[in-house]
Amino acid sequence: MSRSPLSLRSPRPSPLACLPALLGAIAVAVLAGCAAPPVGMAPAPAPAPVPVPGPAPAAPKALVIGHRGASALRPEHTLASYERAIEDGADVVEPDLVMTRDGVLVARHENEIGTTTNVAELPQYASRKRIKVIDGERLDGWFTEDFTLAELKTLRARERIPQLRQANTRYNDQFEIPTFDEIIEMVARASQRSGRVIGLYPETKHPSYFRSIGLPLEEKLVATLRAHAYTRSAPVFVQSFETGNLRELHRRLGGSMPNVKLVQLMGGARSRPADWRLAGDTRTFADMMTPIGLREVASYASGIGPEKSSVVPLDANGNLGAPSALVHNAHAAGLLVHPYTFRPENRFLPRNLRTGGDDATRSPAGMVREVQAFLAAGIDGFFTDDPALGRQAVDTLGH
Numbered sequence: 001m002s003r004s005p006l007s008l009r010s011p012r013p014s015p016l017a018c019l020p021a022l023l024g025a026i027a028v029a030v031l032a033g034c035a036a037p038p039v040g041m042a043p044a045p046a047p048a049p050v051p052v053p054g055p056a057p058a059a060p061k062a063l064v065i066g067h068r069g070a071s072a073l074r075p076e077h078t079l080a081s082y083e084r085a086i087e088d089g090a091d092v093v094e095p096d097l098v099m100t101r102d103g104v105l106v107a108r109h110e111n112e113i114g115t116t117t118n119v120a121e122l123p124q125y126a127s128r129k130r131i132k133v134i135d136g137e138r139l140d141g142w143f144t145e146d147f148t149l150a151e152l153k154t155l156r157a158r159e160r161i162p163q164l165r166q167a168n169t170r171y172n173d174q175f176e177i178p179t180f181d182e183i184i185e186m187v188a189r190a191s192q193r194s195g196r197v198i199g200l201y202p203e204t205k206h207p208s209y210f211r212s213i214g215l216p217l218e219e220k221l222v223a224t225l226r227a228h229a230y231t232r233s234a235p236v237f238v239q240s241f242e243t244g245n246l247r248e249l250h251r252r253l254g255g256s257m258p259n260v261k262l263v264q265l266m267g268g269a270r271s272r273p274a275d276w277r278l279a280g281d282t283r284t285f286a287d288m289m290t291p292i293g294l295r296e297v298a299s300y301a302s303g304i305g306p307e308k309s310s311v312v313p314l315d316a317n318g319n320l321g322a323p324s325a326l327v328h329n330a331h332a333a334g335l336l337v338h339p340y341t342f343r344p345e346n347r348f349l350p351r352n353l354r355t356g357g358d359d360a361t362r363s364p365a366g367m368v369r370e371v372q373a374f375l376a377a378g379i380d381g382f383f384t385d386d387p388a389l390g391r392q393a394v395d396t397l398g399h
Contacts, residue, residue: 063381064390065201066090067341068109072362072385075157075168076116077107078175079186086190089391092199092235094383095183098206099215104149105180105224109160110134111206114141117155118173125151134209135274145215152177164345164360180224188230199235203265207245208275218248225260232257237338239263239305244275250300261302263338264288268307289326294333303336303380311339312377318351320370323377331378340383342371342390368393 069081070088082093095107108116111134119125119142128147131140144152157175159168178186184200191198204217211217221238225231236259240246246262253260267273269286276283287293289310297304306326315321330337343349344367347359353366367386371393374382384390 061394062375062379063091063199063338064089064387064394065338065381065383066093066387067383067385068096069093070385070387071160072165072344073168075159075171075175077109077178078157078171079178079182080171080175082178082183082186083190085387086187086194086198088386088388090198090387092201092237092381093183093187094201094203095178095180096203096205097180097217097221098144099210099217099220100147100149100152101145101215102148103215103220105217105220106144106149106152107178107180107183108144109205111144111210112139112141113144113155113177115158116160117142117157117177119155122155134206136277145210145213149179164347166360180221181228184224184228184231187234188228191230191234197234199237200231201237201239201263203239204242204245206274207240207242208278211245218245218252222249222252225257231259233259236260237263237303239265241265241267242273242275243300247300261336262300263303263305263336264297264301265305265340266307266310269310289329291329291332294330294335298333298335301335303338304330305338305340305383308339308342308374308382311337311379312374314350320350320352320373327378336380337378338381338383339374339379342367342374342382342384342386344386344389364389368396372397 066082066085066088068076069078070084070090071077071081074081074084077095082095085093096109097105098108098111100106110116114120119128125142128142129140130143130146131138132143133139153176155177156173157177158172159165162169180202187198187200202221204221207217225236236257238246238249238260239262243264246264249262266285266288269289270284272281272284288297289306294304310324311326312323313321327337341348344362344364345359346354346357346361346363346366349363349366349370353363353370355361355363355366367384367389371382371384371390375394375397382390
């Protein structure tokens with residue numbers, strides 16, 4: 001350990017040795033307030049002011065991450081959704097990224113787009129319907145990798161869960177599918193207008209699958225981040241449920257973009273990353289959440305994105321229980337913790353935080369209270385479909 005500058009100075013006299021001088025100084029100060037100094041004697045110099053320590057710097061507030069934008073209020077993964085998230089106070093917006101047939105990154109939660117666009121109603125694309133197995137799941141629908149960007153731009157976005165978010169359906173068929181480039185440009189403009197730096201949190205969706213069909217996501221993602229001045233300096237978090245592509249991104253970035261951090265997403269404790277399953281690795285996300293597993297994650301990532309029940313599980317009655325050790329163990333490994341996903345509808349809330357009504361009924365106060373329980377558990381940020389409520393939870397914590 002290097003020595004501090006103070007250790008190089010001469011030893012300081014003891015407090016007792018200083019006492020006579022201190023009393024004399026006090027006497028001079030008192031007399032100076034009563035009479036002028038004798039003629040020919042210069043006034044005693046004023047004592048140097050004692051520096052008063054300032055307040056300790058405030059701990060950074062948890063990041064409010066607009067999950068697919070403000071998807072509780074607009075159809076997800078549209079520029080309108082991201083713009084609303086920023087207006088509502090999100091620190092970061094999250095686009096999920098998939099690939100077109102001609103190699104362009106676009107924002108969709110899944111590469112299957114039958115339920116989030118109007119593609120099923122367009123006769124010119126009826127023959128594009130396919131049955132595919134993606135990460136072990138059999139899917140029947142339309143897939144982005146079977147469309148060029150120009151063709152995808154003829155589609156329009158729709159609300160993904162209309163049974164819970166009926167109000168969002170009034171925006172159906174109004175918005176295009178945005179490219180990652182368009183999202184970056186929009187965020188840069190919004191940052192300039194608002195005077196605050198807004199981060200991006202892209203997720204690489206199904207990276208092993210896309211690599212298997214000759215459309216790897218990693219190369220295009222890094223090239224896109226480097227191509228925009230905004231993403232060469234603004235906070236960027238790249239997330240994935242797989243591990244191999246995060247390691248590949250870690251290798252590709254090689255410290256050349258310190259503003260870019262990698263985040264290992266974690267599913268349910270019994271499930272496995274798709275690349276582990278493909279490789280015959282029998283470990284699960286539960287293994288990844290152990291202290292040893294977290295130290296391994298820290299070798300290639302800066303944070304974790306666990307499902308929220310891994311941080312604060314529900315008890316037998318469906319109410320919030322006591323926090324697990326995950327946040328403590330992750331912090332001990334040097335990892336940030338950004339759990340997902342906080343939503344305002346009764347369907348997604350602990351039972352004791354719901355309000356009267358059905359599953360679709362919003363409980364704003366319930367979501368705020370839920371988020372604040374997680375903030376008290378020490379999380380560093382969180383994904384939410386309603387950034388305005390997330391902002392409220394952060395800004396009113398402790399008030």
